[in-house]
Amino acid sequence: NAGVTQTPKFRILKIGQSMTLQCTQDMNHNYMYWYRQDPGMGLKLIYYSVGAGITDKGEVPNGYNVSRSTTEDFPLRLELAAPSQTSVYFCAGAGVSSYNEQFFGPGTRLTVL
Amino acid sequence: AQSVTQLDSQVPVFEEAPVELRCNYSSSVSVYLFWYVQYPNQGLQLLLKYLSGSTLVESINGFEAEFNKSQTSFHLRKPSVHISDTAEYFCAxxxxxxxxxxxxxxxxxxxxxx
Structure with a gap:
């Protein structure tokens, strides 16, 4: 199993551009999550999904959108990139009754200039 | 709502010395507790977890953490650290x-x- 994979690894965007961060898992996780990690701030939950077709906002959803058309994929969309969205983004997955244990992807480092 | 406090943002330790990384939490209900480790330029990996039972939990690489309900703490310890332990540690x-x-x-x- 590849686990949770994310693409791209790095990306530089100009202000106002849009992009999609891809996340795919082959662990049959029902639950999937998007976090952003900023220095000294820990991980903040952006959006999460409890299954295909179901998504919900986390702590910091503004400026982002998600979709979950399949169990495996959970892309994160930035429509109008802003410098405040410069961060490292992590996708994670968890199974039903996994006692909250989450499995993380390797991350995407995004810079908005 | 629950919260997690890690008071020490940086901890320098000499090789082979012991270390303790502190974690305190607040919650009105029973919780599960985790330590994740993030090596440079990598994602987070589970280091150890407390779900129930014995309050002392161990990882395969020598770390241990003790759940203390009265002090609402879950501190991480290792008796002798190695260069390879250089990383960022997150309590959850x-x-x-x-x-x-x-x-x-x-x-x-x-x-x-x-």
Whole structure:
């Protein structure tokens, strides 16, 4: 199993551009999550999904959108990139009754200039 | 709502010395507790977890953590650190609202001095 994979690894965007961060898992996780990690701030939950077709906002959803058309994929969309969205983004997955244990992807480092 | 506090943002330690990384949490209900480790330029990996039972839990690489309900703490310890332990360590607590969510602390960067 590849686990949770994310693409791209790095990306530089100009202000106002849009992009999609891809996340795919082959662990049959029902639950999937998007976090952003900023220095000294820990991980903040952006959006999460409890299954295909179901998504919900986390702590910091503004400026982002998600979709979950399949169990495996959970892309994160930035429509109008802003410098405040410069961060490292992590996708994670968890199974039903996994006692909250989450499995993380390797991350995407995004810079908005 | 629950929260996690990691008071030490950076901890420098000499190689082969002991270390303790502190974690305190607040929650009105029973929780599960986790320590994740993030090596440079990598994602987070589970280091150890407390679900129930014995309050002392261990990892395969020599770390241990003790759940202390009265002090609402879950401190991480290792008796002798190695250069390879250089990483950022995150404490996390389960979100009682369900959906397998976690609330993370702000992390502690452990630096091993040769």
């Amino acid at each position: 607590v389960s979100d009682p609202s369900g959906n397998e969510k976690l609330t993370f602390g702000t992390g502690t960067r452990l630096t091993i001095i040769p």
